[in-house]
Amino acid sequence: MIPSIKGIFGPVITTFDRRGELDLDAFGANLKAHIAAGLDGVVVAGSTGEAALLEESERLRLVEMARSVIPASRQLIVGTGAESTKACVRRCREAAERGANACLVVAPHYYANAMSNAALQAHYERVADESPIPILLYNIPKYMHFKLEPELVARLAEHDHIVGMKDSSGDMETMAKYLLSQSPHFGVITGHGGTWLTALNMGVVGGILAVALFAPELTLEIARLAASRQEPEASEAQRRMTPLALEIVGRMGIPAVKVAMQRVGLHGGPVRLPLLDSSPSDAARVAELLREASVVPVG
Numbered sequence: 001m002i003p004s005i006k007g008i009f010g011p012v013i014t015t016f017d018r019r020g021e022l023d024l025d026a027f028g029a030n031l032k033a034h035i036a037a038g039l040d041g042v043v044v045a046g047s048t049g050e051a052a053l054l055e056e057s058e059r060l061r062l063v064e065m066a067r068s069v070i071p072a073s074r075q076l077i078v079g080t081g082a083e084s085t086k087a088c089v090r091r092c093r094e095a096a097e098r099g100a101n102a103c104l105v106v107a108p109h110y111y112a113n114a115m116s117n118a119a120l121q122a123h124y125e126r127v128a129d130e131s132p133i134p135i136l137l138y139n140i141p142k143y144m145h146f147k148l149e150p151e152l153v154a155r156l157a158e159h160d161h162i163v164g165m166k167d168s169s170g171d172m173e174t175m176a177k178y179l180l181s182q183s184p185h186f187g188v189i190t191g192h193g194g195t196w197l198t199a200l201n202m203g204v205v206g207g208i209l210a211v212a213l214f215a216p217e218l219t220l221e222i223a224r225l226a227a228s229r230q231e232p233e234a235s236e237a238q239r240r241m242t243p244l245a246l247e248i249v250g251r252m253g254i255p256a257v258k259v260a261m262q263r264v265g266l267h268g269g270p271v272r273l274p275l276l277d278s279s280p281s282d283a284a285r286v287a288e289l290l291r292e293a294s295v296v297p298v299g
Contacts, residue, residue, distance in 0.1 A: 002134050004164045004187030005075060005102055006205035007040025008223060010213045011048040011191075013258055014062065015267050022058055024065050026267035030213075031069045033266055037216035040206070041075030042066065043104055047140060047168075048210045048254055051079050053272045060094060067099035077208075080131075081106030081138060085123050092131035103131060104166060104208075106138040112145050117152045128161040137165035139178075140191065150177035157181040166191045166208050172198060179203055193219070193245030197238040200226040210249045211241060214260040215295045218244075240293040247289055252282050259286045264295060 012034065015026035034042055044066045045051040045059050054062075063078055070076050080091035080103040092103045105127055107120055128135050137156060139148040147169060156162050167175055168191030178188050179202060187205035190196065196207060200223060212219040218241050225234035248256045255278040258268035263286065270277055278286070 002160065002163050002185070004183075004185055004205060005077070005134070005136065006164075006187050006189070007075065008038075008206055008212060008219060009041045009043055009075065009077065009189075009208045010034045010039050010216070011043040011046040011208050011210055012066075012213065013254070013261065013268070014045075014049045014051075014054065014058075014272075015269050016272055018270060020270070020272055022061060023267070023269065024061065026269065027062065028065055028069050030261070030267050031066055034213065034216070035070060035074055038220050039074075039212060039216060041077060041101070042070065043077045043079060043208055044100075045079040046104060046208070047079075047106075047143065048213070048249075048257060049079065050254060050272055050275070051081075053275070059091070060098065063095055063098040063100060075101045077102045077104050077136070079104045079106070079138075080135075081108070083108045083110050085126050088123075088127050089130045092127060092133065092135065096132040100133060102134045102136060102163065103127075104136050104138050106140060107144055107146075107148060109144040109146070115146060117149055120148070120152055121155060124156050124162065125159060128156075128159050131161065134161055134163040136163060136189070138168075139165060140168040141171075142168070147171075147174065150174065150180070153178055154181045157183070157186040160185075162186065164189055164205070168192055170195050172202070175199065175204075176202060193249060194242050196241060196245070197222050197226055197234055209245070210257055211245045213257065214248075214264050214266065214290075215241065215244055215293065218293065218295065243289050244293055244295070248286055252278065252286070256282055256286050259283045260290060263287055263290055
């Protein structure tokens with residue numbers, strides 16, 4: 001069996017210039033900074049990366065750039081979810097050809113009412129059978145408008161090529177049920193920074209956290225403190241992180257994440273239509289939250 005993927009990963013933004021085209025130089029510079037900050041790897045073409053707004057050729061260019069920058073010792077995970085199983089398999093193959101270590105596969109959700117457990121199991125098993133590299137399930141009810149049922153996850157966790165899942169729901173009761181499927185082969189990773197410490201204490205094997213893009217030291221500190229059972233210190237660090245996760249990432253979203261990155265000395269820049277850049281009031285709030293959390297610019 002292939003071992004599960006574990007660690008702390010940044011679901012990287014996609015950098016655009018003012019014309020709305022990819023800015024690969026800025027993208028590469030951010031990646032180098034994320035790795036230098038101590039992250040175990042990155043996720044390219046995920047939700048925070050505006051994956052739904054990317055052309056297929058752009059996805060490939062981003063993966064190629066990422067692999068050229070990310071050391072072989074660090075993990076490159078690529079979002080390959082698609083509405084058709086055929087398209088998802090193609091994206092997995094293309095990611096593998098460009099050096100990705102694993103694929104993060106959000107469930108098809110356009111025909112949400114038709115996505116029964118049987119349909120989802122058929123989809124994920126076909127993708128896992130045909131992908132050259134391991135896959136991770138991706139549960140994000142905010143965008144899917146349904147959740148992956150724990151019973152379905154338990155069945156899929158037995159597949160040799162499905163090595164874990166990302167759960168971004170923040171629903172700790174459901175996460176506890178997902179964790180029942182955890183094994184040396186299948187790991188549960190949280191995508192919810194507001195419950196990072198709670199998830200670690202429950203036994204997740206890592207996090208794919210947008211807050212780690214602009215507050216990596218704080219994210220890593222919580223994991224270190226949790227591992228060493230320094231509960232008061234860990235709780236205080238989580239208290240600092242929670243507003244960053246809930247307000248910047250959760251409420252204000254990708255435009256605000258890009259503002260936060262710019263504020264700490266990384267490349268943020270514009271989002272792609274139909275998303276709109278942060279309002280002046282949101283941008284000011286981002287700066288205030290970073291100050292309150294004592295998040296400082298990168299070296």
